[in-house]
Amino acid sequence: MKTVMPWLLLAISQQVTAHSIPTGIGEPQLQVAMAVTARSAGAVESDQYWRIPGVMMGGHAWPAQQGLNADELSLSFSYRMDENLFAVIKAGQQDGHDNGAVEIEHAWLGYVCCGDTGPLVIEVGKMSATFTPSVSEHSSARIFADASLPADAFLGRHFHDQGMRLWRHNPQGFSTGIELWQGHAFPATAGEDGGAADVFASLQHRSGRFSLHTGVWALFARADQRADHRYSEEHSHGGLNNTPPADIRFTGDSLLSGVHALLGWQLNSRQALQLRLEWMQVDADGWIEDETRRADLDGQYQGVVVQPEWVMGRHLFALRAEQLSLDNYLSGAAALPLAEDANLITGHNPWRLGAGWRWQWRKAVALRADLTRDASLGSAENRVAIGLLWQQALTSGAGHH
Numbered sequence: 001m002k003t004v005m006p007w008l009l010l011a012i013s014q015q016v017t018a019h020s021i022p023t024g025i026g027e028p029q030l031q032v033a034m035a036v037t038a039r040s041a042g043a044v045e046s047d048q049y050w051r052i053p054g055v056m057m058g059g060h061a062w063p064a065q066q067g068l069n070a071d072e073l074s075l076s077f078s079y080r081m082d083e084n085l086f087a088v089i090k091a092g093q094q095d096g097h098d099n100g101a102v103e104i105e106h107a108w109l110g111y112v113c114c115g116d117t118g119p120l121v122i123e124v125g126k127m128s129a130t131f132t133p134s135v136s137e138h139s140s141a142r143i144f145a146d147a148s149l150p151a152d153a154f155l156g157r158h159f160h161d162q163g164m165r166l167w168r169h170n171p172q173g174f175s176t177g178i179e180l181w182q183g184h185a186f187p188a189t190a191g192e193d194g195g196a197a198d199v200f201a202s203l204q205h206r207s208g209r210f211s212l213h214t215g216v217w218a219l220f221a222r223a224d225q226r227a228d229h230r231y232s233e234e235h236s237h238g239g240l241n242n243t244p245p246a247d248i249r250f251t252g253d254s255l256l257s258g259v260h261a262l263l264g265w266q267l268n269s270r271q272a273l274q275l276r277l278e279w280m281q282v283d284a285d286g287w288i289e290d291e292t293r294r295a296d297l298d299g300q301y302q303g304v305v306v307q308p309e310w311v312m313g314r315h316l317f318a319l320r321a322e323q324l325s326l327d328n329y330l331s332g333a334a335a336l337p338l339a340e341d342a343n344l345i346t347g348h349n350p351w352r353l354g355a356g357w358r359w360q361w362r363k364a365v366a367l368r369a370d371l372t373r374d375a376s377l378g379s380a381e382n383r384v385a386i387g388l389l390w391q392q393a394l395t396s397g398a399g400h401h
Contacts, residue, residue: 021169022080022088023116029079030394033092035072035139037387042066043146043374047242049231052153052376054326054346055301056250056288058228059156059186064146064383071139071387076106086110088127092138105160118169121177126162129179131200131217132260134278134305135159143309144356144370145385149322150280150303153350154256156186161196176201187254187284188221196221214261221256223286225249246341250297252286276307288342293334297344300327314361320354324376350376364392 022029043063044050050063074092081087090106108125112118128136134151135158147157161184167177176199183194202215227249258280266272284299302325309318328344330336339345356370366389374381 020078021110021112021117021121022078022086025080025082027080028077028395031076032390032392032394033072033074033076033138033140034390035070035145035387036068037071037139037145037385038068039064039066039145039383039385041381041383043383044377049242049245051228051245051343052149052324052350053343053348053378054328054350055153055299055324056226056228056248056342056344057153057156058226058230059158060230061147061152061157061186062230064385071145073102074105074138074140084112086112105158117171118167121165121167121169123165124163126160127165129159129161129181129185129198129219130165130167130177131179131198131219132215132258132278132280134260139387140389140391143307143316143318143358143368144320144354144372145368145387146352146354146372148278148303148305149324149350149352149376150258150278150305153324154187154280154282154301154303159185161185167200170204172204172206174201174203183222187223187226187256189223189226191224193224194222209266211264211266212261214259216259217257219254219256221254223250223252223254225251225289245343246290248288248290248338248342250284250286250288252284252297254282254284256280256282270313272311274309274311276305276309278305279303287332288330288338288344290338290341293338295330295332295335295338298329299344300329301325314359316358316360318354318356318358320352320356322353323349323351325349348375348378352376358389365390 042065046066051057072092074090076090078088079086087109088106091102091104093102106127108123108127110121110123113120134148135155151157161181163179163181165177165179167175169175179198181196183190183196188194188196196219198217198219200215200217205212227247231244258278260278263275264272280303282301284297287294287296305322307318307320309316326346330339353373354370356368358366358368360366368389369386372383374383
């Protein structure tokens with residue numbers, strides 16, 4: 001049977017794995033990524049705050065912006081010191097947050113036992129979580145310009161935090177592990193009464209024309225007076241002049257769980273079909289408060305993403321359907337006014353529909369375009385996004401696994 005062509009392998013690999021372990025001892029790896037996108041409209045007007053009704057948002061969930069924007073610019077360095085020890089550093093600007101400020105996203109050390117990539121791996125430092133691909137996926141690796149609705153609403157889009165990961169790593173089979181976090185990443189908070197931990201298991205399998213990458217996970221996050229720092233004075237975004245939302249804070253526990261899957265079927269040497277699925281569930285138990293009022297909150301949320309894809313040579317075509325289900329139960333004398341100020345009252349389930357195209361024009365350069373029908377805020381609005389993507393290894397050392 002003919003193998004799938006290199007362009008197809010590149011397109012698939014960019015979508016599947018964000019975590020990598022350098023394998024070439026003494027061979028530094030330097031990689032650059034960039035995504036520039038022009039949009040016909042934004043998720044909200046330029047002077048408005050992006051808050052999906054029914055859920056308290058945070059993290060790096062910035063709205064899509066009208067016009068030409070640099071969604072990503074990152075530079076990553078990784079180095080295998082010996083047969084066991086490696087280091088990774090990544091700096092970049094993602095999705096326009098913090099007014100485009102550059103930050104150190106990753107800086108961690110890893111120890112590998114019993115093989116080039118495991119099976120036992122211990123990592124310590126500032127990292128992206130591994131429990132689901134959507135929280136470590138950046139704009140240059142996506143088919144669509146926008147991140148998924150569940151990742152934005154429930155996990156603040158990106159999950160970068162300081163912590164430790166211990167896992168059994170098998171890039172061609174079954175992997176499982178545990179991650180412990182300080183709590184800097186949404187939906188947790190750091191400090192004595194905060195923190196987060198997750199467990200995960202994944203399976204990668206290939207048999208003939210069929211391929212499968214699937215996983216299950218659970219995340220426990222504890223928050224102490226968690227605010228929406230996207231629009232705080234320390235993280236002001238885009239020069240908004242309107243009165244900011246009321247400072248309503250959440251204290252309590254959140255239990256998140258989910259399933260993700262990518263199924264592939266190779267039709268021939270130039271074509272393949274893929275189906276990308278993700279489901280998330282959130283149980284938030286605690287209370288919301290301002291300086292004078294408090295109400296108990298029991299939030300039960302679900303999110304689903306269904307994305308069929310067709311790869312044809314250098315081209316990848318995709319459809320995406322997303323929906324959130326948001327239920328909030330509040331009690332206490334101040335329940336209604338606090339729910340209104342916290343934007344927890346909603347009469348509909350937010351949804352989006354999209355159609356996208358990605359063309360791997362050169363080995364390191366791709367073009368993409370997508371059309372989105374967005375009803376995450378109530379009424380449905382259309383927007384078009386056209387982008388230029390660049391992903392390239394600047395060194396010629398051994399690859400990652």
